[in-house]
Amino acid sequence: MLKIKVPSSSANLGPGFDVFGLALKSIHTTAAPEASNASSALLELQVTISSSQSSSSPLNCEITCAGLGAESLSRAPDGNLITRVALYVLRCHGQHAFPSHTKVHIINGIPLSRGLGSSGAAVVAGVFLGNEVGGFGLSKDRMLDYCLMVERHPDNVAAALYGGFVGSFLRTLDPKDTARKEIPLSEVLPEPAGGEDTGLRVQEPPVGIGSYHKFRWTPEIKALVVIPDFKVDTAKARGVLPLQYSREDAIFNNQRSSLLPVLLSESPPDAAKISEAMRDKMHQPYRQLLVPGLAEVLDNLRPSSHPGLLGICLSGAGPTILALATHNFEAIAQAVIAILQRAQDIQCQWQVLQPAEGGAMVERVG
Numbered sequence: 283m284l285k286i287k288v289p290s291s292s293a294n295l296g297p298g299f300d301v302f303g304l305a306l307k308s309i310h311t312t313a314a315p316e317a318s319n320a321s322s323a324l325l326e327l328q329v330t331i332s333s334s335q336s337s338s339s340p341l342n343c344e345i346t347c348a349g350l351g352a353e354s355l356s357r358a359p360d361g362n363l364i365t366r367v368a369l370y371v372l373r374c375h376g377q378h379a380f381p382s383h384t385k386v387h388i389i390n391g392i393p394l395s396r397g398l399g400s401s402g403a404a405v406v407a408g409v410f411l412g413n414e415v416g417g418f419g420l421s422k423d424r425m426l427d428y429c430l431m432v433e434r435h436p437d438n439v440a441a442a443l444y445g446g447f448v449g450s451f452l453r454t455l456d457p458k459d460t461a462r463k464e465i466p467l468s469e470v471l472p473e474p475a476g477g478e479d480t481g482l483r484v485q486e487p488p489v490g491i492g493s494y495h496k497f498r499w500t501p502e503i504k505a506l507v508v509i510p511d512f513k514v515d516t517a518k519a520r521g522v523l524p525l526q527y528s529r530e531d532a533i534f535n536n537q538r539s540s541l542l543p544v545l546l547s548e549s550p551p552d553a554a555k556i557s558e559a560m561r562d563k564m565h566q567p568y569r570q571l572l573v574p575g576l577a578e579v580l581d582n583l584r585p586s587s588h589p590g591l592l593g594i595c596l597s598g599a600g601p602t603i604l605a606l607a608t609h610n611f612e613a614i615a616q617a618v619i620a621i622l623q624r625a626q627d628i629q630c631q632w633q634v635l636q637p638a639e640g641g642a643m644v645e646r647v648g
Contacts, residue, residue: 350394
């Protein structure tokens with residue numbers, strides 16, 4: 283029996299749109315009773331692989347699900363994102379189904395469509411799953427290539443795969459390498475979903491299509507997430523973004539994103555500089571319509587008004603709010619929640635997290 287664990291992640295960190303990703307793990311949880319869920323404290327995706335007695339399951343794979351959003355997860359091997367990605371890895375190596383009697387049990391602890399990297403974690407888990415059942419021995423660097431053929435935004439998948447605070451980029455791909463209908467596309471990309479089995483051996487991804495760098499993270503900085511009880515579809519969140527940006531806005535983000543990794547590595551952290559470096563003009567101004575109260579949160583919460591706060595931003599596509607802080611977590615969380623609840627009467631939960639340094643991993647059980 284094997285267990286695959288993939289952490290949640292927060293992308294962008296303000297100015298690092300489609301560049302920065304931070305893998306997260308829980309160190310403390312406080313949730314509203316109405317919103318609490320035992321598995322939500324995990325903030326990770328677990329996939330257990332074992333042998334099933336059934337021999338009649340489609341594609342030799344039986345899927346069971348538990349945890350957050352389990353009722354909405356597909357039990358069909360060619361419909362569930364994790365197993366669709368695993369099948370893609372298998373087909374790249376000439377195998378068109380799972381080994382006989384494969385049983386996959388998914389425990390999801392990452393809130394779906396909340397800006398905490400649920401689809402990125404599923405893609406990483408799928409590549410790990412295909413690699414393990416196929417026995418291919420892929421390195422993490424090679425697995426990144428497979429991930430990026432499925433999910434073309436490297437921020438979440440690089441953080442989930444490698445752990446910690448990372449910056450990443452994706453090399454421009456030749457259209458002939460990406461247009462094949464055998465390649466499954468993650469849920470955040472437009473249909474068709476891909477992943478067809480044409481009976482042919484699927485072309486393996488080019489080598490080195492993405493790259494990453496892990497930045498130093500000073501230990502006194504913690505990540506506080508406030509998770510509202512509503513979803514923001516990632517495709518919709520991308521749809522509100524402009525096709526072009528002004529030179530001034532591009533310069534604004536470039537200046538801040540170039541300094542932010544250095545500032546987050548220094549001890550003691552400089553709150554005033556970090557707060558300014560986490561400002562953004564690429565995505566947050568346009569996504570404010572999708573997250574009522576976001577504009578007020580970004581405008582009103584500052585280190586000068588909330589001791590311990592370093593900087594605040596939208597987590598990924600939202601609606602989760604990410605605050606970097608050193609202390610005073612409950613007061614900061616309650617200030618965010620009060621603003622969100624004034625704008626829209628919703629329940630929120632909050633957690634204090636720290637970087638998940640190891641990233642995705644496989645445990646052998648029994």
